[in-house]
Amino acid sequence: MTGRLERRLQQDAPPRQPLTWAERQALIPLFEADIRLLENLTGESFGDWLRPRGDSGGLVGARPSGQGQARNGQPRAF
Numbered sequence: 556m557t558g559r560l561e562r563r564l565q566q567d568a569p570p571r572q573p574l575t576w577a578e579r580q581a582l583i584p585l586f587e588a589d590i591r592l593l594e595n596l597t598g599e600s601f602g603d604w605l606r607p608r609g610d611s612g613g614l615v616g617a618r619p620s621g622q623g624q625a626r627n628g629q630p631r632a633f
Contacts, residue, residue, distance in 0.1 A: 587605060590604050590605060
């Protein structure tokens, strides 16, 4: 049910645009404490979330053909 609803809600939506580095710089201070807490709780490093997308390995630009939007932790149905 969730998958159908999600597809329906997004069917006419324009493609998502990635954040610019300036936008990320403005948002990172708002989330840095939570990211550090997540690192402390899990013992994992999420420092790449605090760097520019190009430096963190994230894709910049339009989503590759055939790649769908992230499903918020839900498995993809292929």
